[in-house]
Amino acid sequence: MLQSLARYFEFEQLKTNWRTEILAGVTTFVTMAYIVLVNPAILADAGLPLPAVTAATCLSAAFGSILMGVVARYPIALAPGMGLNAYFAYTVCIKMHVPWQTALGAVFISGVVFLLLTGVGIRQMILRAIPHELYAAVAGGIGLFIAFIGFQRAGLVVRDPATLVGLGNIRNPTAYLSLLGLVVMTALEVKKVRGSILIGVLAITGLAWAIGAAHWTPTPGGISALTQTAFKLDIRGALNKGLLEIIFVFFFVDLFDNLGTLVAVTKRAGLLAPDHSIPRLNRILFADATATVVGSLTGTSTVTSYVESTAGVAAGGRSGITAIVTGLLFLGAIGFAPFIGIVPTAATAPALILVGSLMAASITEIPWTEPLVAVPAFLTLITIPLTYSIANGLGFGIIAWALLHLLTGRIRRQDWLLYILAALFLARFIYMGNG
Structure with missing residues (x-):
């Protein structure tokens, strides 16, 4: 049985094994388990019941991650997306006075749109239209983004x-x-110790509790709480109210956040094909689109691929088993949600900083002496962390790439989709005013 699974997940080709994959899955879960606490807290401000959203967060993350692992066979974990949950709660529900049930209906519609566009190949075409030099910039930018989040969570970078x-x-x-x-994890990484990040997280967790620097407040949860939000979405209300702008934002931001994350994770794992394409891309996109639909049905905002998956990749994860292990842990977290907070921020923050620093290596692939490429790449690289958005960074990069090639007469007929993307991004920035 285990041998058959190892063949299906291509352990031999990927040079991995069960121990490495399981450790990587646990590492990914530990670095993104904060979503079990943060997502419910944000959506509860919009009026959703906290216990129900906690269960929905765990269930949607479990479903999405396991589906990604089984169908697409990639070490990419999914969960309700940060940023989009804040837009859902504070802009749509609170500022625009849209009931949370109607907002969930809009999330459902955006997920269906994802599936349709995946089915006809539009999302795949979009990904292929992005110049591979920007892939490196996106991966490096996400590395800076992850590290910046780590510095913030560590309290090393604060508002001024x-x-x-x-x-x-x-x-x-x-x-x-x-x-x-960070010192412990890096030292273990230098010595090529398998599971260095997870070992560091566990060591700092133990030390934090030993010196009284960790605090834990149980949070409510449980599968029975789902009855308060499951299938409560109002699809007809979303259509009747003409929430096209809201659906567009859910779709647009999630689309490009997802594409950026896919590029970063697959590039870090060395899973990109020689022509810079992503194998089994259809299955990846099908998994994340389906997860968004299921998430809206259970009672949470848009489900998306998580950049924290790179922590598992850095720990050696290369196959879908990594994502499956993460998903199973999220499934178990439904019953153990009150205990998620045992791991303190001080233990997960250095993991994000280390992973971010390792991802920055991709920028060496950018020809920095060629302004035609260097400027769009730099804008992508720097605006991702500064605007706290992968989609914004990719948008700046694509617009700059298109404009510079147009103004210098380097336009090519086969790049028509890139120019359409640039126009759409420009229209989004002008219409929305900000990311």
């Missing part, structure tokens, strides 16, 4: 009214434990 950001208090336990964790 004069300069936007500044250095936090190093004497804060979370800050110095995070720095210690």
Whole structure:
């Protein structure tokens, strides 16, 4: 049985094994388990019952990750997306006074649109239209983005009214434990210790509890709570209210966040084909689109691929088993949601910083002495962390690429879709005013 599964998941070709894949799956889960606490807290502000959203968050993440692992066989985990959940709660429900049931209907419609576009090959065409030089910039930009999130969670980077950001208090336990964790994980990584990130996370967790620097507040949950949100979405209401703008935002941002994440994870794992294409792309896109539909049915906002999957990849994960293990842990988290907070931020923050630093290696593939390529790549690289959005960074890069090639007479007929994407991004930036 295990041998048959190993053949299906191509262990031999990928040079991996069960121990590595399981460790990688646990590592991915540990680095993104915060979503079990954060997503319900955000959506509860929109009026959704906290216990129900907690269960829906775990269930949708489990379904999406397992589906990705089984069908697409990639080490990519899914969960309700950060950013889109805030847009759902604070813009759609609170600012626009749209009932959460209607907003869930809009998420469902966007997921169906994903499936339709995947079925006819439009999403695949979009991914192929992006120049491979921007792939490297996206991967590097996401690395900076992940590291920036890690620095914030560690308290090493804080808000500053004069300069936007500044250095936090190093004497804060979370800050110095995070720095210690980074040193431990890096040292283990240098020594090529398998599971170095997970070992570091567990070590800092134990130390944090030992010195009293960890705090845990049980959160409500349980599968029975799902009855409060499951199948409560109002699809007809979303259509009748003409929420095209909302559906467009859910679709547009998730589309390009997903594409950016896919590029980053597959590139970091060395799974891109020689022609820079992503094997089994249809299956990847089918998995994330289906997960969004299921997520809306259970009672949560758009489900998307998570950049934290790169933590599992950095731990050696190469096959779908990594995603399946992460999904099974999310499934178990439905019953153990009150215990998720045992792992402190100080233990997961250094993992994000380390992964981000490793992903930055991809920028060496960019020809920095050629302005025609370097400027769009740099805009992509820098705007992802500065605007807190993969989609914004990719948008700036594509627009710059199209404009520079157009103005210098380097336009090619086969790049027609790239120019359409640039026009759509430009229209989005003008219409929405910001990301």
